[in-house]
Amino acid sequence: MGKRIAVEDSHAAALAAKMANVDVIAAYPITPQTHIVEELSRMVSDGEFDAEYINVESEHSAISACIGASAVGARCFTATAGQGLALMHEILFIAAGNRFPIVMAVANRCLSPNINIWGDQSDVMSSRDCGWIQIFAENAQEIFDLLLSAFKISEDDRVLLPVAVNFDGFYATHVVERMDLPEEEEVRRFLPPHRTAKYKLDPDRPLTFGAIGFPTIQFELRRQWEEALCNSKQVIKEVWQEFGRVFGRHYDVLEPYRMEDAEIAFILMGGSCGTCRVAVDRLRERGFKAGMIKLRLFRPFPKEEILEATSKLKTLITVDKHICLGGLGGPLFNDLRALFYGFQRQINVAGFIAGVGGRDVRVKDFEQMFEKVVKGEVSPEKHIFIVRGES
Amino acid sequence: MGEARSEVEEKRGKLEAPLKEGWRKLPHALLIFEPATSLYYYTGDWRTFKPVRDRSKCIACLLCWVYCPEGCIYIASDGGIDVDLNYCKGCGICAKECPLGAITMVEEEK
Numbered sequence: 001m002g003k004r005i006a007v008e009d010s011h012a013a014a015l016a017a018k019m020a021n022v023d024v025i026a027a028y029p030i031t032p033q034t035h036i037v038e039e040l041s042r043m044v045s046d047g048e049f050d051a052e053y054i055n056v057e058s059e060h061s062a063i064s065a066c067i068g069a070s071a072v073g074a075r076c077f078t079a080t081a082g083q084g085l086a087l088m089h090e091i092l093f094i095a096a097g098n099r100f101p102i103v104m105a106v107a108n109r110c111l112s113p114n115i116n117i118w119g120d121q122s123d124v125m126s127s128r129d130c131g132w133i134q135i136f137a138e139n140a141q142e143i144f145d146l147l148l149s150a151f152k153i154s155e156d157d158r159v160l161l162p163v164a165v166n167f168d169g170f171y172a173t174h175v176v177e178r179m180d181l182p183e184e185e186e187v188r189r190f191l192p193p194h195r196t197a198k199y200k201l202d203p204d205r206p207l208t209f210g211a212i213g214f215p216t217i218q219f220e221l222r223r224q225w226e227e228a229l230c231n232s233k234q235v236i237k238e239v240w241q242e243f244g245r246v247f248g249r250h251y252d253v254l255e256p257y258r259m260e261d262a263e264i265a266f267i268l269m270g271g272s273c274g275t276c277r278v279a280v281d282r283l284r285e286r287g288f289k290a291g292m293i294k295l296r297l298f299r300p301f302p303k304e305e306i307l308e309a310t311s312k313l314k315t316l317i318t319v320d321k322h323i324c325l326g327g328l329g330g331p332l333f334n335d336l337r338a339l340f341y342g343f344q345r346q347i348n349v350a351g352f353i354a355g356v357g358g359r360d361v362r363v364k365d366f367e368q369m370f371e372k373v374v375k376g377e378v379s380p381e382k383h384i385f386i387v388r389g390e391s
Numbered sequence: 392m393g394e395a396r397s398e399v400e401e402k403r404g405k406l407e408a409p410l411k412e413g414w415r416k417l418p419h420a421l422l423i424f425e426p427a428t429s430l431y432y433y434t435g436d437w438r439t440f441k442p443v444r445d446r447s448k449c450i451a452c453l454l455c456w457v458y459c460p461e462g463c464i465y466i467a468s469d470g471g472i473d474v475d476l477n478y479c480k481g482c483g484i485c486a487k488e489c490p491l492g493a494i495t496m497v498e499e500e501k
Contacts, residue, residue, distance in 0.1 A: 099420040160419075199422055206426035213421065220414035221421050227414075 002182035009172045010035030012140040012179055013079065013105045013165075016147035018049050019187045020103075021194070023074035026054040026065035031117045032169035033081040033107040040077075059084035063091040063102070070100040071209055073197035075151060078102065081169055082109030085123045089130070095162045096131035097225055098210045101154035101195070102162040104132075105147060108270065108321075109169040110357045118358020119169035121270070125322040125331045131225055133163040133232055134299040136269035140177035143167050145249055146296075148191065153239045155195050159232045166298075168271035170358065182247055190246045233300045253297035253305050258284060262291025264373055265310070267332060268319035269295045272354075272361045276319070279366030290370060295332070303339055310340075315348040315373050319366075321355040329353065329383030348373075351383030361386070396433075396477070403431035434461065438481035440496035442474050448493035455485035455494060 007015070013036045017025065025044070027037035044053040052069075056062045059080050066076040080088060085106055095102050109123055110116040124134065133153065137143045143165065150163040167173065201207060213221055237253065244250035257277055259265060266276050273294040283290035293309055293316075295302075310316055320330020328334055333351030340347050352369045355361040365386050372378050406428055409418060418424075442455075449471045456464045456472065461480055467473035474485075486494040 097420070199419065206424070208423040208426075208428075209420070211421065211423055211428075217410050217417075217421065220410070220417050223414040224417050224420070 002180055002186065005179055005181050006176050007140055007179050007181075008035060008174065008176050009140045009143055009167065010107070010174070011039050012144040012177075013147055013167075014039035014043065015181065016144045017077040017103075017105075018043055019182070019184065020075065020077070020148055020151045020191060021049065022051050022077040022103075022151075023194075024052045024054065024066065024069035024076045025078065026056050026062045026069070026076070027078045027080070028056055028059050028062050028084060030059070030081050030084040030109075032109055032119065032173045033079045033084070033105065035173060036079040036105055036107070059087040060091060063088045063095060063104075066102045066104075067091065067095050067098070067100050070095075070102050071201050073195060073200035075155070075195040076100075076102045077104070079105040079107070081107040082111055082117070082123045085127055086111060089127060092127055092130035092132060092162075094210065096229075097221070099160040099199075099225075099228070100162060101151075101160055103147060103150045103154055104162065104164045105143070106164050106166045107169040107173045108166050116357045117169070119171050119271075119321075120356050120358060121166075121321040121331075122323075122356070124164065124166050125320075125324075127164075128299065128331060131161070131229055132299065133159075133161055133229065133236070133297075135163065135165045135297055136295065137165055137167040137172070138271055138273050138294065139172065140175075140179040141249070142251075143172065144179060144181070145243065145247070145251065148187065149239050149243050149251070151195075152191050152242075153232065153236050156235050156239070157198050159228065159235050160198070161229060161232060166270065171271040180247075180249075186246060190243060230300045233297065233302060236297060251296060253295075253302040254309060255294040255296060256309055257292040257294065259291040259293065259309060261289055261312075263289040263313060264315045264317065264370065265291035265293055265313055266317045266319055266366065266369075267293040267295055267306075267310075267336070269298060269332070270321070272319065272321075275361060275363055276366050279363045279370070282363065282367060283370055288370065288374070301335055301339075306336070306339065307343060307345070310345075310347060313347055315350055317350045317352060317369055317373060319355075319361070319369070320351070320353050321361075323353055323356065323385075333383055348378075350378040352386055353383060354386035356387075359387075399431055399433070399477075403428075406431060433477045434480050435463075435475075435477045438476075438479060439498060440481045440483060441476060441499050442479065442481070442483070442485050442494045443497045444472060444474075445493045445495065446471060448491045450491060450493075452490065454488050454490065458484050458488045460484065
């Protein structure tokens with residue numbers, strides 16, 4: 001058995017990279033992610049583990065350096081947030097499309113303007129279509145566990161895709177929480193100390209990554225990538241099942257809360273799930289059949305599991321921390337309505353946008369959302385903003 | 392200088408054959424396991440203007456060799472330069488950079 005520690009969530013992320021025995025870390029500091037790479041830098045400098053720590057001049061270079069290292073078979077880690085993720089944007093596609101297993105921690109932060117360092121999901125949602133596996137963690141334990149398992153998922157020959165593990169800037173990164181830290185031997189039973197790269201640059205066996213893709217072949221390449229990303233869901237589930245067997249903590253693509261007889265339920269991702277649980281409890285005390293679905297895996301989108309989890313619901317309340325500006329609301333709202341429409345499911349989807357730019361999403365905000373649904377104040381064609389005053 | 396055009400086209404056909412089988416049979420991430428396959432693709436086919444050297448002016452300084460982005464300028468048997476027209480895209484940098492004006496870009500007709 002390992003030990004129970006109190007740890008800042010950022011340091012939980014750093015510990016996961018250390019225990020995964022990463023070969024290369026390339027990162028650039030950016031609030032609210034800085035503590036992760038600062039801690040890793042300290043660990044490497046103090047000789048706590050042997051890794052190449054590359055001080056790059058930007059996030060564009062950080063992810064590029066990870067690609068280079070990954071191409072020669074190294075296990076790579078980086079971390080970023082907000083503008084940093086945006087600066088990586090074009091390289092995110094290359095990392096995924098050329099199928100490099102890289103693991104990245106993203107401390108979700110609002111994209112400028114105005115200058116805002118606080119947490120929302122506008123950074124990750126603007127990188128939504130980059131072809132990465134995208135996972136959301138709620139607390140220190142999940143950050144550690146999901147990052148550790150991300151290496152195993154990413155490096156699986158059936159997957160070979162980069163994985164981003166997202167968690168709330170500040171609400172997660174800068175808090176100290178309780179966490180069970182496993183022993184090294186336990187981790188080694190789950191994740192081998194080094195990556196076995198099926199495809200890597202080797203002068204004795206020449207290989208070209210990312211050659212030109214003419215219009216005659218690029219479509220097929222994209223189709224293959226889409227298939228690999230969708231198929232990764234099965235491997236993700238397998239890896240998390242194995243994680244459960246080794247460490248005794250069980251994860252799945254989504255986590256229902258008080259859903260057994262629920263009629264109206266929330267669905268959301270990240271740290272606000274904790275607040276939402278309290279709101280669900282209060283609503284239950286008031287006699288409402290409320291529930292919550294925590295979505296852990298966002299890409300590939302777990303369609304079947306969501307359909308199953310929502311099969312008895314009357315209304316699903318989506319809580320997005322990002323606005324698809326000029327579009328039809330938040331990303332979850334859009335995905336879920338499209339999903340239900342496609343399967344001709346009679347379920348109302350009530351879209352709420354909350355917590356933008358680090359605005360606190362309080363228990364009473366969730367209760368307010370619920371009340372609006374109960375009172376019939378939510379129309380199917382409109383999403384509602386939880387801002388001060390008029391929505 | 393490169394191989395005969397027919398040989399190159401055969402090699403290219405062999406390399407590209409698996410790509411015509413549909414996306415399910417596409418090699419993983421379209422990785423290429425054979426080195427130097429860009430030689431199988433004649434970028435010279437893109438060309439509109441070809442460089443023509445005036446032997447009386449050329450002093451074989453090889454600045455054109457330095458500047459050619461395609462690497463298709465070679466030292467000819469007379470000590471001057473020769474261009475591999477299979478790969479020359481006709482960009483005209485060699486003509487622009489030649490200090491003696493010994494290279495002229497001439498429109499090709501096909």
